[in-house]
Amino acid sequence: MAALKIKKGATSHSAYDLRSHFSDVIERHTLAVIVENEPGVLARVIGLFSGRGYNIESLTVAEIDHEGHRSRITIVTSGTPQVIVQIKAQLGRIVPVHEVHDLTVEGASVERELALLKVRGQGDHRVEALRLADIFRASVVDSTLESFVFEITGTPEKIDAFADLMRPLGLQEVARTGVAALARGEVAHG
Known part of the structure; x- marks a missing residue:
């Protein structure tokens, strides 16, 4: 029986596609995070970054809705596309977080x-x-x-x-x- 002549990683549709789909390009992203304005929320958000070794290039926080007790945290961070996806997912799991928007990819x-x-x-x-x-x-x-x-x-x-x-x-x-x-x-x- 003759050996199959399949080139490793020849096509993305191949069962033998062993190419890495992870980019190692570092990208800068601006995230807008709407949170409940209560004690400890900022510490939890920042703790997520420091605990996983993610860098914060810029951080601004202010209350945006006095009656609704909501604040907006604007975070500028850098990482590979996979790291940015992971950051957004982990931010979304923090209980007092209402919304996470990646302004870099959501449009102008x-x-x-x-x-x-x-x-x-x-x-x-x-x-x-x-x-x-x-x-x-x-x-x-x-x-x-x-x-x-x-x-x-x-x-x-x-x-x-x-x-x-x-x-x-x-x-x-x-x-x-x-x-x-x-x-x-x-x-x-x-």
């Missing part, structure tokens, strides 16, 4: 962040810092003879770019709020 969304940047400088550095702030539409919210505090709102990438340009001009401190995000269009997410 808007992300914004607020940052305060303290820049020390004199002379030409001071003038250049003000010029760049104008280009980036950053506001001066505090000024002394030695420093400025700028307020900037925009995408995380915009804030990163502004901070990178301020670094050689005397950037001293940065405070960021974390990402706030909403789906675009008529889809209502908490």
